[in-house]
Amino acid sequence: MHALSALITPFKPDLSVDENAYASLIERQIRLGMDACVPVGTTGESATLSHEEHMHCIEIALEVCKSKGVKVLAGVGSNATSESIMLAKFAQKAGADALLCVSPYYNRPTQQGLFEHYKAIAHSVEIPLILYDVPARTGTQIAVETAVKLFNEVPNIVGIKEASGQAGRLVDFAHLAPQMQIYSGEDKLNHIIMSSGGVGVISVTGNLLPDKLSALVQADLKGDFATGQQIHNALHEINGALFCESNPIPIKACMHLTGLLEHLVYRLPLVPPSHEHMRFLETILEKYEVLK
Structure with missing residues (x-):
């Protein structure tokens, strides 16, 4: 898994999950070069999905992807270890x-709490688990030392x-755990992370421009860092614009x-962008070719 999008979750006007639209968006991802999909991550508004909806979104992604030989990295994050x-x-x-x-949001666990949380989840399954550190949204950072300890002591924790x-932090990871898989979770740093030993990206921008993200990842994996x-550089403006309000707005x-x-x-508490930001996004989009 190298080029992945953190999938949005489309809703119908009655606020139910639009299953057909979801499947269609995943098919487009595959058609335009992404080699794996990430259903119900935080970009997928997982915090406002019921458990049943969350699980059904995973099922839809698996149904679409498995028929095409594409891998699925399923989001399972929660602030309750038992739920994860x-x-x-x-x-x-x-x-x-x-x-x-x-990482658990709102609770703000200690580093020992984070270690025990992830160890318990990883021990409950056999498939690989990737940590996800986004302290601006969760309120707590997974310290490099904690991530490395988990990687060294829990066999199926493979990356972050x-x-x-x-x-x-990339320098610290390269020094302390050179075999740990590092995925870029911040589109503004995709190339920097990839050219510094990263193995892939889990992208927000990839929802819109999967062809461009796939091309970037493939170039960097081949060592063609100029490309x-x-x-x-061409994606710089859209990468920034997509965070003019809280993701995934x-x-x-x-x-x-x-x-x-x-x-x-x-779904509340998220609401559509302001009029000013909607006009701003329209202006930015004029600079990009969005393939259907």
């Missing part, structure tokens, strides 16, 4: 290839999605504006 274990067991039984688990914005840098708006998403629907 339940989701992890379900995802493994359903056929997921690996798990992505965001880095969305901390702290590029210096990777060129693609990354802007990405869903952009997909609606480009006709990829029929209904622009969020």
Whole structure:
């Protein structure tokens, strides 16, 4: 798994999950070059999905991806360890290839708490688990030392999605655990992480421009960093624009504006972008070719 999108979850006007639209968006991801999908991560508004909806989204992704030989990295994060274990067991039984688990939000556990949380989840399954560090959203950072300890002591913890914005952590990981798989979780740093030993990206921008993200990743994996840098530079404006408001507000708006998403629907407390930001996104989108 190298080029992945953190999938949005489309809703109907009645706020139910739009299953047909979800399957269609995943098919587009595969058609345009992404080699794995990430259902119900944080970009998928997993925090506002019921357990039943969460599990069904994993099932839809698996149904679409498995028929095309594409891997699924299922989101199983929660601020309750027991819930993450339940989701992890379900995802493994359903056929997921690996798990992505965001650190517990709101609770603000200690580093020992984080270690025990992830160890318990990983021990409940046999498939690989990737840590997900995004302290700006969760309130707690997975310290480099904690991540390395988990990697060294728990066999099926294989890597981390880095969305901390702290590029210096890459140096620490390379020194302390050179075999640990590092995925970029911040589109503004995709090329930097990839050219510094990263194995892939788990992208928000990839929902909109999967062809461009796939090309960037493939270039960097081949060591063609000049091409990777060129693609990354071309994506700079959209990478920034997609965070003009809290994710996934802007990405869903952009997909609606480009006709990829029929209904622009969020679940509270998320709401559509402001009028100013919607106009801003329209202006940015004029600079990009969005393939259907």
